[in-house]
Structure formats: C-alpha cells, structure tokens
Amino acid sequence: MSLEPFGWNEEVEENWRALAEPELAPARVLAQHRGVYAVRTAGEERDAEVSGRLQRSASRGGLPVTGDWVALRLPAGDGTALVEHVLPRRTAFVRKAAGEADVEQVLAANLDVAFLVGALPELNPRRLERFLAAVWESGADPVVVLTKRDLAEDVAGPVLETEAVALGVPVHAISSVTGEGVDELRAYLRPNRTAALLGISGAGKSSLVNHLLTLDRQVVAELRSDGRGRHTTSHRELFLVPGGGLVLDTPGIRELALWDADEGVEDAFDDVAELAAGCRFRDCKHESEPGCAVREAIAAGTLAPERLASYRKLVGELGERERRRPGRGPRRSS
Structure with a gap:
C-alpha cells in the first residue's frame, strides 16, 4: 500500500523533496505510546522512536505527534526505526x-x-x-x-x-x-x-x-x-x-488552556470583533466607555452578555499569559 491513503499529497511530497536525505524513508505517525510511535511507511506499519539528535535539538513542540509526517532511519536488521526529522506541519x-x-x-x-x-x-x-x-x-x-x-x-x-x-x-x-x-x-x-x-x-x-x-x-x-x-x-x-x-x-480533553490563539479567538467571536470595530474608542474595553457598540448591542438584545463575558475571559487569559512571558511585546486588542 502506498502512503496516499494516509494523506500523502503534493504538499507533503514537496516538503519531503526539500529535505533531500534519500537514505531516509517517509512515514506518518499513527499513534504514540509512551515514547514509542506507531508509524506507517509505504510498505508497513511499524514502531519507531525519536533519535537522540532530534531529542536534543527539538523543542517540546517540535517532537513528533500523531498526524505528523516524519523522516525515518530504517534499521538494517531487526533494530528500532528512528525519527530523524518532523516535516513542516500544515496545521497543528x-x-x-x-x-x-x-x-x-x-x-x-x-x-x-x-x-x-x-x-x-x-x-x-x-x-x-x-x-x-x-x-x-x-x-x-x-x-x-x-x-x-x-x-x-x-x-x-x-x-x-x-x-x-x-x-x-x-x-x-x-x-x-x-x-x-x-x-x-x-x-x-x-x-x-x-x-x-x-x-x-x-x-x-x-x-x-x-x-x-x-x-x-x-x-x-x-x-x-x-x-x-x-x-x-x-x-x-x-x-x-x-x-x-x-x-x-483522542482521549477526553479535561483542560484546554489556549496557546497564542489571538486570531483563533477573533475568528470564534467574529460577531464581537465586528461590533468592536464600531466602538468610538479603538482601545475600548466594552465596560463603561461612551460609544461602545458592543454594550449597545447587549442593551438592544442582539448580543448575549454571556458571550461578551466569554470573549473577555479568553482575551484576558491570553493577555495574562503574555504578561508573564519575558521578552514579548503587547498583544493586539479589539
């Protein structure tokens, strides 16, 4: 079986060619079990582990996860296949x-x-x-x-x-x-x-x-x-x-703290963001400022107050994380 049923496409092939290491083999990560990865190559499903080089050089977010395309070093005999590279991710x-x-x-x-x-x-x-x-x-x-x-x-x-x-x-x-x-x-x-x-x-x-x-x-x-x-x-x-x-x-997600999700919050609350664009003040916090289009929408019954509270909670959560991180500039706001 080829890798096409597992998502191989022109974009993945382009990333693979750019790697330019023909001694390695492409594979997709199907599962992870305590440091051992189940991967699918063009010929078989097998186990693999992260190479020492990748373990030392990659950040935590740069290590393989389920869905990744990776470059494997296959053993000559019955040894363990090693993940040497994680190909660029289209989404994460x-x-x-x-x-x-x-x-x-x-x-x-x-x-x-x-x-x-x-x-x-x-x-x-x-x-x-x-x-x-x-x-x-x-x-x-x-x-x-x-x-x-x-x-x-x-x-x-x-x-x-x-x-x-x-x-x-x-x-x-x-x-x-x-x-x-x-x-x-x-x-x-x-x-x-x-x-x-x-x-x-x-x-x-x-x-x-x-x-x-x-x-x-x-x-x-x-x-x-x-x-x-x-x-x-x-x-x-x-x-x-x-x-x-x-x-x-996937296992149940008990906790989902957002990570650098400014654009995601804006997309999820595009109704609030659209209203905020009509506020008199660009830095309006949608509290008691005059000319707040968001508060006007709540008063008119076209925006639920719970939705604004949820939006402000997520924006505040991201802002608090940003303030705790050294060397980062301010986040944009609506």
Missing part, C-alpha cells in the same frame, strides 16, 4: 501544557477537519467557544457534532443555541446508538483528508469512531442508564476510514 492543534510551566503542547498535526464532539443533553456553549478558538487557530476547519440525540428530549433548541455561538460552523446532531446523522459526517472524510474528534470524556467520540469505521476498533465502556459512559481511549490514534480519509480519536 495546540494548547498550553497542564501545570504551571508556560509550555506549548501540540496534540495533533496536519488535520483538515476537527469534529468538536459534545453530548447534546449536556451542551456547554462556553466550553464550545474555547474549543472553537483553538481549532480556528490550528488552521483546521471546525465542525460541531452533538451526540446522544436519542437521549435528548429537545434537539432543535440546543442546535439553535449551538449555531448562535458557532457562527458559520456546520452543526450536526447525531446518535451513535441509532446511527441517525452519522452518515452526514462521512462527507467530511474524503480521501487525503484527516479529521480529528475532540472533546471532553464521555462525549461519545469512540462510539462515533466505531460507526465511521463500521467496526469495534476502539473499546467503549458500558453506558449507564443516564447515558454516561467511561471513555476508554487512552491515546491519540489515527484510523483509516473505509471509503477514504482518516479519523483521529
């Missing part, structure tokens, strides 16, 4: 690593589509806005997937609420139990395209993966009577979808 889904250290963590690379998965009965617009900002910043196209519609008494209301915060983003309400709505998602999984499923634990990502793959590749814990299940995906893994495309299942 990034967050601030958990903990006090100000360090980026790349969760996945070279995604075309990001399915933002959430259980319909447990809709959280504020969490969705945060995920949308991170996805827009990544360069992938977001698609909102509301799961467990079979457990929801009302579907239309939450869909409308979601569309009000995910402006211009497709929204699909599905059930992995009945299969309703799942086929609509297959349209995003064309050959050479990679989609990731992102969301918190228990949102139904692995059940959705099973439907898309038409097999029980991932282990899914038994659901309780209230519709909650223990998400058992323990690592990020790429799967080849029958009919073309790849899907990346």
Whole structure:
C-alpha cells in the first residue's frame, strides 16, 4: 500500500523533496505510546522512536505527534526505526501544557477537519467557544457534532443555541446508538483528508469512531442508564476510514488552556470583533466607555452578555499569559 491513503499529497511530497536525505524513508505517525510511535511507511506499519539528535535539538513542540509526517532511519536488521526529522506541519492543534510551566503542547498535526464532539443533553456553549478558538487557530476547519440525540428530549433548541455561538460552523446532531446523522459526517472524510474528534470524556467520540469505521476498533465502556459512559481511549490514534480519509480519536480533553490563539479567538467571536470595530474608542474595553457598540448591542438584545463575558475571559487569559512571558511585546486588542 502506498502512503496516499494516509494523506500523502503534493504538499507533503514537496516538503519531503526539500529535505533531500534519500537514505531516509517517509512515514506518518499513527499513534504514540509512551515514547514509542506507531508509524506507517509505504510498505508497513511499524514502531519507531525519536533519535537522540532530534531529542536534543527539538523543542517540546517540535517532537513528533500523531498526524505528523516524519523522516525515518530504517534499521538494517531487526533494530528500532528512528525519527530523524518532523516535516513542516500544515496545521497543528495546540494548547498550553497542564501545570504551571508556560509550555506549548501540540496534540495533533496536519488535520483538515476537527469534529468538536459534545453530548447534546449536556451542551456547554462556553466550553464550545474555547474549543472553537483553538481549532480556528490550528488552521483546521471546525465542525460541531452533538451526540446522544436519542437521549435528548429537545434537539432543535440546543442546535439553535449551538449555531448562535458557532457562527458559520456546520452543526450536526447525531446518535451513535441509532446511527441517525452519522452518515452526514462521512462527507467530511474524503480521501487525503484527516479529521480529528475532540472533546471532553464521555462525549461519545469512540462510539462515533466505531460507526465511521463500521467496526469495534476502539473499546467503549458500558453506558449507564443516564447515558454516561467511561471513555476508554487512552491515546491519540489515527484510523483509516473505509471509503477514504482518516479519523483521529483522542482521549477526553479535561483542560484546554489556549496557546497564542489571538486570531483563533477573533475568528470564534467574529460577531464581537465586528461590533468592536464600531466602538468610538479603538482601545475600548466594552465596560463603561461612551460609544461602545458592543454594550449597545447587549442593551438592544442582539448580543448575549454571556458571550461578551466569554470573549473577555479568553482575551484576558491570553493577555495574562503574555504578561508573564519575558521578552514579548503587547498583544493586539479589539
């Protein structure tokens, strides 16, 4: 099997040729297990480790992640293949690593589509806005997937609420139990395209993966009577979808602190940004300044105050991180 089903295209080939190291072999990272990578070469799937040279020279964000294209040094015998280079990433889904250290963590690379998965009965617009900002910043196209519609008494209301915060983003309400709505998602999984499923634990990502793959590749814990299940995906893994495309299942994301996501926040809140452009003062904080178009929209009922609060929270979070980093200039503001 060639690498084309795994996303190899002209852009990847151009990056590969620019590397100009013919003794190495191209591969795509399918999964990572505690420092050991499952990679796909043109001939086989095999394990690999990061070379000492790359380990020493790369930043944390420059080490391989699931979805990366890498250059392998293949062993002559039964030894371990070594990742010598990570090819340039077209897109990267990034967050601030958990903990006090100000360090980026790349969760996945070279995604075309990001399915933002959430259980319909447990809709959280504020969490969705945060995920949308991170996805827009990544360069992938977001698609909102509301799961467990079979457990929801009302579907239309939450869909409308979601569309009000995910402006211009497709929204699909599905059930992995009945299969309703799942086929609509297959349209995003064309050959050479990679989609990731992102969301918190228990949102139904692995059940959705099973439907898309038409097999029980991932282990899914038994659901309780209230519709909650223990998400058992323990690592990020790429799967080849029958009919073309790849899907990346991921563990539940409990914490998503944004990393350098100024443009992503602006894209996720383009309604607020558009209103802010009409404020009398360019540095308007949308608090009590005269001529604030954002506050006027809230007073008129055309902008929810919760949405402005969410926007200000994310902008403030990014600004606080920037102030703590030495040698960085001020961020732009709306």
